[in-house]
Amino acid sequence: MPRELLKGNTAMAEAAVRAGLEAYFGYPITPQTELLEYMSKRMPELGRAFLQAESEVAAINMVYGAACTGARVMSSSSSPGVSLMMEGLSYIAGTEVPVVLIDVVRGGPGLGNIAPSQGDYNQIVHGGGHGDYHPIVLAPSTVQEAIDLTVLAFDLAEKYRAIAIVMADGNIGQMMEPAELPPMRPLRTEYPDWSTRGAEGRERRILSSIYIDPKEEEVMNYRLMQRWRTIEANELRFKEYFLEDAEYAVVGFGTAGRVALSAVRAARAEGLKVGLLRPITLSPFPYARLDELAEQVKAMLVVEMNAGQMLGDVQRATKERISLNFYGRMGGITPFPDEIHAEIHRMVEQPLPPGSDPRAAWLDSFASVLHVDGR
Amino acid sequence: MSKQTEILIAGFGGQGVLFAGQVLAYAALDSGKEVTWIPSYGPEMRGGTANCTVVISDEEIGSPVVRNPKAVIVLNLPSLDKYEPVVAPGGVLVANASLINRAPQRQDLVNVLIPANEIAEEIGDRRLLNMVALGALLAMLPVLPVEAIKEALAAHLPERHRRLLPVNYQALDRGAQFALSQARLPVV
Known part of the structure; x- marks a missing residue:
């Protein structure tokens, strides 16, 4: 692919499409909106799902549901919108389904402004949602990296049944730089053995973040923490x-x-x-x-x-x-x-x-x- | 250190500030350079101020914004007031005389006070004022030749606008000619 002059937001969107994104759910917010806008045109063009939800809370829960089918799914937002998604992210972590989220960070706290910021480090890196879980967090500094890390986010999320977040800032989202997009990957035809896509003819599967018995919840937490050690050992990048x-x-x-x-x-x-x-x-x-x-x-x-x-x-x-x-x-x-x-x-x-x-x-x-x- | 040139273009929404920067960025890309284009604007849809910074370099670009750009194009008075003080010493300042009722004060710059609106109207379309100003800048700033901008326009202008290529070329040339004959060089 030749190098083109690409804007960060639309470049991340197209990178996600080429990584095999099957469904996008989101809600507009500056400085991320071009990403959603691009998806609104591009996804239907390819016969894939685009849905503008009524809020960020709805969007992340739609992502949660869609992720349970084993499909490649994502949302994107900016700081105040991501704050709204925290409960859903914790549920996703607790259910161990792969999800990609792009956060194009803006000035805060509160409604703040639409200028570039890195004020989401704590809420993204150190939780925000309740409970013991770690998302994988990738921070691009160029449009090319934004593309490459978006593709990587899907692969890592799936590999570890984890949340992978691309944390960009308004500069990366809004700027144009020469960059190269990856080739289009074919959509998957086989789905993981945990996915819930209709149980006819097989034993039913249950995906949930509810473990009423604390002993079982502790086992689940232990599994998450052990998996995180593997991620720490294998996925460091700088x-x-x-x-x-x-x-x-x-x-x-x-x-x-x-x-x-x-x-x-x-x-x-x-x-x-x-x-x-x-x-x-x-x-x-x-x-x-x-x-x-x-x-x-x-x-x-x-x-x-x-x-x-x-x-x-x-x-x-x-x-x-x-x-x-x-x-x-x-x-x-x-x-x-x-x-x-x-x-x-x-x-x-x-x-x-x-x-x-x-x-x-x-x-x-x-x-x-x-x-x-x-x- | 390798050579890096920063160009800031400022005006109000609708003057083609962001587009002029993008054309410059395309020309840099097509010339094999590293380039960044970054906009800054308010939340309003139209009528607000707009500016963009283009950095052109031979190596991986660090910051896409700088405090003291080497060259500045200002298309209205508020932009002149804001950005004249920040142009790097010895840099280039192109100001749109059509909308600016004072001469730039800096004596250490290459100053081009160009009636970009009038020149654009003479060519037949006042929307060409951004290309007039860009032509003036490139005549004074050895970063890319005006020809590279023409080639970038030809390569990247959407099909529906291609009939406007000749007047855009004319605007670039008129701007460059004006700058070559009227620029005020720095007083050292």
Whole structure:
């Protein structure tokens, strides 16, 4: 396939179609709406199911029901809409059926705005829904990655009977970049041996998230946790830039990660030995790689488009061994590269002492950011 | 570091701001470059402000937005007020004189104050003002030749608009000619 200029939202939609999506259920919300709009035309064209539900709550429960048939199904939304889906996601996790969800994150909390944000890290990566379950969370930073990770999401969801979430932000959804779409896969003709598609002539199957007997519920939880260990062992993905000889490391995902790449290049051009770790799977999280890096570098800088939601996971991996620094923009603001470049200098010249609170230090200096930013 | 050029195009909805950026992005793609196009606009359907940033590079592009773009096209006065201060020193500023009643203040830029609406109307369609401005920009900014934009239009314009190709070419050429003869170079 040749490289085309593709918009993130429609590219993810077409990638899902080519990955064998059989049914889409959703509800419009900016900055994700182009995805749903594209599906509304494309799915019927192919004789597949598209349904605009009456709400996100309805959409995720339709996805739940359709997933029980073993079909490849998905929904997509943006932050407030995803908040509404949390109960349904927990039911899906508890029923162990594969589902793909795309969250094109926007500014919040509350109704917030339609600008790009990474404020959903906690609700996506660390649950949101009740109970012990982990979704697989994939964070693209380019349109090409958005395509590739959407396809991967279907494969992983099915492989592990799990929820796979592509967590993009409004930048990835709205931007256009050259990218290549995968070839169209044929729709499946055989369905998994747990799927409920009519029991005539065979023993009936039951899919449910209800285990009235706590002993059975515990067995089910144990199964989920063991499966998660397999996922952690096999499905970690991240990308590294300039880390081989690095004395300093920046950590950022999605848009924040690629903005950080510009800053890291600028710092390298000045001779600073700084590199970048960009997690692609946020869940499972690259704890082990960060643990190694903490032995290599003098200091780390975590950059996010939120108030430090991934920061906690980096702290858990680095265990107060090195200077850990943080810079975030909130509420739908995307940092410019020069801001991160300045923070790289701050990390090199005035690193926070190991064990101190990076979020508190960031907040203490944030008033000046608000004052001079001019946006 | 490899060479990277950032172009911001700003105006109000309906002036073809986003489309001009997309044509530029297509031209960059067809020329074998890495490129990003990213819009920014309010929630309103029409009448609001709109801008987009196009980054063109020879290597994997980091940030799709920058504080100080190398080149800026402003198609109305609010956009000039907002973006004139942020153009990178030595950069290019193309301002639509038809809707802007003041001269740009920066002396360190290549300034092109071009009556894009009038030129577009002379060609026969005021909607061509975005191509007039884009032609003016590319005459002053060595990122892509005007010819690459023409080829991108020919390759990517939907069938129903193809009859407009000749006037689009004309708009690009008129913009470039104006810039080559009227641009104010930086005072160093």
